[in-house]
Amino acid sequence: MSVTSITDKNKYLLWVKSGGRCQYRGCNKSLTQDILTKRNFNQAYIAHIVADVPRGPRGDTTRSPLLADDINNLMLLCDTHHRLIDKADVAGHPEPLLLEMKKEHEKRIETVTAIDQDRQSHILTYKANVGVFTPELSYQTVSQYLQPDYFPAMADTIDLSLSNSVQRDRDAAFWSTEVANLEAQFNKKLLQNFAKGEIKHLSIFAFAPIPLLVKLGTLVNDIYKGQVYQKVRTPDTWKLDDDKTEVKYxxxxxxxxxxxxxxxxxxxxxxxxxxxxxxxxxxxxxxxxxxxxxxxxxxxxxxxxxxxxxxxxxxxxxxxxxxxxxxxxxxxxxxxxxxxxxxxxxxxxxxxxxxxxxxxxxxxxxxxxxxxxxxx
The missing domain is CATH 3.40.50 (Rossmann fold)
Structure with a gap:
């Protein structure tokens, strides 16, 4: 357990750098709100990468006292990952790994918070059965690909998909059913919001048979600002890069x-x-x-x-x-x-x-x- 009294300055700085979220790689849990009750309270633990005492996790006789109140040696963690790195699996969490996690997290928070307010984008998703494959699109899956150009306007997607469809693209009724649903969902979830000016930009993630993707494009049209994302197999991503290499059409x-x-x-x-x-x-x-x-x-x-x-x-x-x-x-x-x-x-x-x-x-x-x- 930490014996060091960390200065308020470094506590506040760590909260800012971490965005109030767990810095353990892959967690990113909000440390200010209970997920079930939605009550706001402090759930964070400030952990030392190099322990503030020589006998602590990753401690060192010389460096522990020097780094005890050093912002570069502190991580904001949830209870689970605080226990993991300091008790359950100290050996599996050496100093270089934790420093790497901290750097990645803080760089991501800095990138997101540096995006101008007018760079917010609503995430539009649409999926339909392709052969025997039903694709998965979720906010958690696709939101990461907006950065650094945009940030999500809300913590959810605008989904135009037909839920739990059992029809496949080989079925005669598949196309009419999907088109009717797509038009209805677009009119319900997007058209009025566009007219009111509530949606400024769309980030479009879709996975469906080609004719339905074209239909989706005709609804969105080029009147509305938007960016279309592409599922790339190698490397596995949804984001097109900025390479200027030409493809000859x-x-x-x-x-x-x-x-x-x-x-x-x-x-x-x-x-x-x-x-x-x-x-x-x-x-x-x-x-x-x-x-x-x-x-x-x-x-x-x-x-x-x-x-x-x-x-x-x-x-x-x-x-x-x-x-x-x-x-x-x-x-x-x-x-x-x-x-x-x-x-x-x-x-x-x-x-x-x-x-x-x-x-x-x-x-x-x-x-x-x-x-x-x-x-x-």
Whole structure:
């Protein structure tokens, strides 16, 4: 047990640096409020990294008295982790490890509190069943990815998902059910708040079949400020980096002699034209946007997404000029999550062509039309 009387100055400084939360790695528990009763009281323990007495945990004959009231040697901890490092597992918590935990925590608190008030963002989540996989999105999972650009406007997400759905994307009723729910949830949870100015910025995390992601993008649109996040497999993250390395998007145009027009988006995988003509017939013009080597994890930087946004906007304009604003554009997509949402965001409901979105499902024999998005 500590025998040192820590100065008020260092007590207050430690509380500020820790943000009033446990500094043990992975804990971050608030030390001012009981989680059950919501009553406010001090639950914190001030622990010494190097004990203030030589025989204490990590103590040292010379250094213990020198560091006894040194802010760099103090950690704010909850009861559980105070007991863990000083009694239950002293050997497993050497000085370098605790110093590393303290540094990480205080750097994170400093980063978050340095963000300007106008950098707050509401977290929007949407998930739907993809094949047999039901994704998990939670505030705890995604909120970390906002920093250092933004901080959460509230300690929860605005979730537009249909809860406990048993339908899968191979089921005929899946698409109409999901679209109806998505529109209803958007109108209920976002539309009025946007109109009132209560939501300034959205951080968008979504995991769903591509047609639904495009639909989500059309609802959010580019009128509202927002950032779309991408699930990256390697490294495992939701955050696109700031790398300026270019990905070359190539657009291949048809001869323009048919009344039916399709868009082949081959980014996360390649789609051959015969898979499209088997659905629409041979009398269709197919535009293609692709990269040199399509694969699932190509989208890693913000520039890759920004460049795609420019390319798809230009392509919408070109196809509309060639075929007219009332001709449906049949879209066959193999693309990352963020690009699908971004495609929907740049589509203009009053000016662009209707979008007929197709979904690839082996259980249904290939591509089938999933959603129609009509212009207004």
């Amino acid at each position: 190539t657009v291949v145009e048809p001869a323009n002699n048919s009344k039916i027009v399709a868009l082949n988006i081959s980014l996360s995988g390649g789609i051959t034209d015969d898979r499209i003509t088997s659905v629409l017939g041979d009398e269709c013009d197919i535009y293609t946007i692709k990269i040199d080597t399509p694969f699932n994890d190509y989208l890693k930087s913000k520039r890759h997404l920004e460049d795609f946004s420019v390319i798809i906007r230009q392509l919408f304009n070109k196809i509309k000029t060639e075929y007219g604003a009332t001709t449906p554009l049949h879209i066959f997509p193999a693309m990352p999550i963020a690009t699908a949402v971004e495609l929907g965001r740049v589509w203009m409901p009053k000016a662009d062509m209707p979008l007929f979105l197709y979904d690839q499902n082996t259980a249904n024999g290939g591509f089938t039309k999933a959603i129609e998005i009509l212009n207004s």
